[in-house]
Amino acid sequence: MSFQSSDVSKMAHLSRLAIEDQDLTRFAHDLSDILEMAGRLQEVDVGDAGPMAHPLDLTQRLRADVVTEGDEREAFQSQAPAAEDGLYLVPRVIE
Amino acid sequence: MHTKSLKELSALIRRREVSSREVVEHFLDRVRSLDPSLNGFVTVAEERALARAQQADERLGAGQGPALTGMPIAHKDIFCTRGLRTTCGSRMLADFTPPFDATAVQKLDTAGAVALGKTNMDEFAMGSSNETSYFGAVRNPWDLERVPGGSSGGSAAAVAAGLVPAATGTDTGGSIRQPAALTGVTGIKPTYGRVSRYGMIAFASSLDQGGCFARSAEDAAVVLQAMAGFDPKDSTSVDQAVPDYAAGLERELKGLRMGLPREYFAEGLEPGVKAVVQQAIEVLGEQGVEVVEVSLPHTELAVPAYYVVAPAEASSNLARYDGVRYGYRCADPLDLEDLYKRSRGEGFGREVKRRIMVGTYVLSHGYYDAYYLQAQKVRRLISDDFRRVFEQVDVIAGPVTQAPAFRLGEKIDDPVAMYLNDIYTIPANLAGLPGMSVPAGFVDGLPVGLQLIGNYFGEGRLLNVAHRFQQATDWHRRRPAEDAMRAEAS
Numbered sequence: 036m037s038f039q040s041s042d043v044s045k046m047a048h049l050s051r052l053a054i055e056d057q058d059l060t061r062f063a064h065d066l067s068d069i070l071e072m073a074g075r076l077q078e079v080d081v082g083d084a085g086p087m088a089h090p091l092d093l094t095q096r097l098r099a100d101v102v103t104e105g106d107e108r109e110a111f112q113s114q115a116p117a118a119e120d121g122l123y124l125v126p127r128v129i130e
Numbered sequence: 131m132h133t134k135s136l137k138e139l140s141a142l143i144r145r146r147e148v149s150s151r152e153v154v155e156h157f158l159d160r161v162r163s164l165d166p167s168l169n170g171f172v173t174v175a176e177e178r179a180l181a182r183a184q185q186a187d188e189r190l191g192a193g194q195g196p197a198l199t200g201m202p203i204a205h206k207d208i209f210c211t212r213g214l215r216t217t218c219g220s221r222m223l224a225d226f227t228p229p230f231d232a233t234a235v236q237k238l239d240t241a242g243a244v245a246l247g248k249t250n251m252d253e254f255a256m257g258s259s260n261e262t263s264y265f266g267a268v269r270n271p272w273d274l275e276r277v278p279g280g281s282s283g284g285s286a287a288a289v290a291a292g293l294v295p296a297a298t299g300t301d302t303g304g305s306i307r308q309p310a311a312l313t314g315v316t317g318i319k320p321t322y323g324r325v326s327r328y329g330m331i332a333f334a335s336s337l338d339q340g341g342c343f344a345r346s347a348e349d350a351a352v353v354l355q356a357m358a359g360f361d362p363k364d365s366t367s368v369d370q371a372v373p374d375y376a377a378g379l380e381r382e383l384k385g386l387r388m389g390l391p392r393e394y395f396a397e398g399l400e401p402g403v404k405a406v407v408q409q410a411i412e413v414l415g416e417q418g419v420e421v422v423e424v425s426l427p428h429t430e431l432a433v434p435a436y437y438v439v440a441p442a443e444a445s446s447n448l449a450r451y452d453g454v455r456y457g458y459r460c461a462d463p464l465d466l467e468d469l470y471k472r473s474r475g476e477g478f479g480r481e482v483k484r485r486i487m488v489g490t491y492v493l494s495h496g497y498y499d500a501y502y503l504q505a506q507k508v509r510r511l512i513s514d515d516f517r518r519v520f521e522q523v524d525v526i527a528g529p530v531t532q533a534p535a536f537r538l539g540e541k542i543d544d545p546v547a548m549y550l551n552d553i554y555t556i557p558a559n560l561a562g563l564p565g566m567s568v569p570a571g572f573v574d575g576l577p578v579g580l581q582l583i584g585n586y587f588g589e590g591r592l593l594n595v596a597h598r599f600q601q602a603t604d605w606h607r608r609r610p611a612e613d614a615m616r617a618e619a620s
Contacts (some may be wrong), residue, residue: 054475084508090322090563116456
């Protein structure tokens with residue numbers, strides 16, 4: 036897989052990352068190298084090996100459906116770049 | 131005082147020959163005088179540490195206090211600390227102060243440890259040299275022109291330079307073992323699920339595992355003992371009793387079967403490193419360990435599989451940084467999309483962006499089966515290799531890295547060359563197995579580590595082998611000269 040600048044722009048958009056135009060070529064080069072290395076996997080005969088998503092093959096533990104966390108809205112919102120009256124502020128979405 | 135082990139320091143303060151406050155002041159003083167040359171700390175929490183030391187002295191005065199009471203430690207800046215800035219080495223979190231403690235932090239607090247501060251690291255733990263940190267590279271105390279390894283480079287350098295007797299770290303593809311090897315300290319990455327991931331900022335959730343650095347296996351045993359254990363707040367934490375690690379340290383090694391994977395000694399391993407590792411294995415052989423050659427045939431596929439699985443998980447985990455709830459926000463966003471894109475574009479460094487884009491790519495429609503699903507199948511093959519070998523042996527041994535510490539700047543512009551650093555450490559992460567790095571000697575004045583890989587939940591066995599090795603050798607007692615550090619710092 037050889038990445039072009041346009042491929043980087045597409046991945047950057049899907050990843051919601053702003054990339055400066057002058058950096059596109061270098062990212063294209065780096066991503067091509069990385070995916071070329073990863074491309075070696077495609078030559079491997081994996082037989083009937085099942086995909087391994089988790090090292091211990093555990094099933095997700097369930098817990099009782101009870102409230103465990105208190106209301107810490109103020110503490111959490113004190114970390115927000117912009118919050119007011121208990122709300123997170125973002126640019127206007129609906130005109 | 132900084133040449134003493136945790137065990138010795140603890141004995142001194144319990145006998146009241148010295149107070150915790152004096153111990154903590156001594157180490158803080160070393161941080162102030164030596165760390166400017168290393169850049170191992172992102173945040174030093176002096177007042178907080180002195181207040182905690184005071185409390186420790188009061189507890190000890192009342193004849194109380196668990197194992198680590200009054201002992202200075204440092205936390206990798208990936209562990210959330212309530213009320214203390216936690217940056218994860220990123221501009222994205224440069225001003226983030228968590229409203230809660232990571233479970234590992236809380237457990238070490240409960241055990242009485244006094245955190246001196248937060249250590250530098252590769253941004254979001256993505257790196258093998260500690261050069262991707264927003265707060266600047268960390269330097270190796272053995273040679274200030276060289277890297278300490280990564281991503282837990284700050285913790286490793288701080289322990290190696292005697293700025294703190296022990297420190298926490300995390301290991302997703304080698305981030306404890308590789309820097310431990312490159313700085314000549316003892317590092318352990320436990321079995322996946324042994325130490326809670328709650329409050330440990332996520333990079334690749336099926337691989338991330340917390341552990342620690344110390345000056346010896348004996349000290350690492352005490353720290354790991356305090357960190358390990360089931361945590362209902364981490365859905366992948368394993369509910370299994372934690373054995374008494376200290377109690378098993380002295381166990382005889384006679385009859386222990388140790389496998390040397392031939393793939394770990396193949397082309398690429400520097401002859402000097404190979405000789406050091408072979409000598410270390412001979413030392414263990416003299417203690418009655420039976421050494422056999424084994425094969426992990428899919429070893430060379432570990433790096434490619436990892437660089438699909440880890441970025442895929444990272445791209446998902448790092449989607450949470452949106453410039454809205456916490457973390458960096460760009461100035462004057464035009465609209466919501468601009469807010470997301472520029473906050474992330476400006477908040478993340480180059481390596482993090484590369485991995486997010488690779489992850490997004492391998493998970494995208496049309497490429498998912500060819501890359502992500504295939505990588506997960508290869509991961510199974512790698513894990514099965516270990517399963518077969520552990521039917522024949524108790525422990526696996528080999529090198530941690532192909533070469534000693536490389537120069538700052540040497541690999542930072544070539545991501546694939548940087549990734550290949552972790553060729554011997556990544557397989558244990560993919561399988562979820564515990565691993566250690568133990569100081570084993572030097573090549574041209576630079577430390578070399580012996581890697582030990584154990585079976586699932588075999589941390590006690592690894593610490594036992596490492597401890598017996600350290601009783602027969604003194605590599606772990608060697609310390610870097612301080613002249614260069616002092617000259618650079620002044």
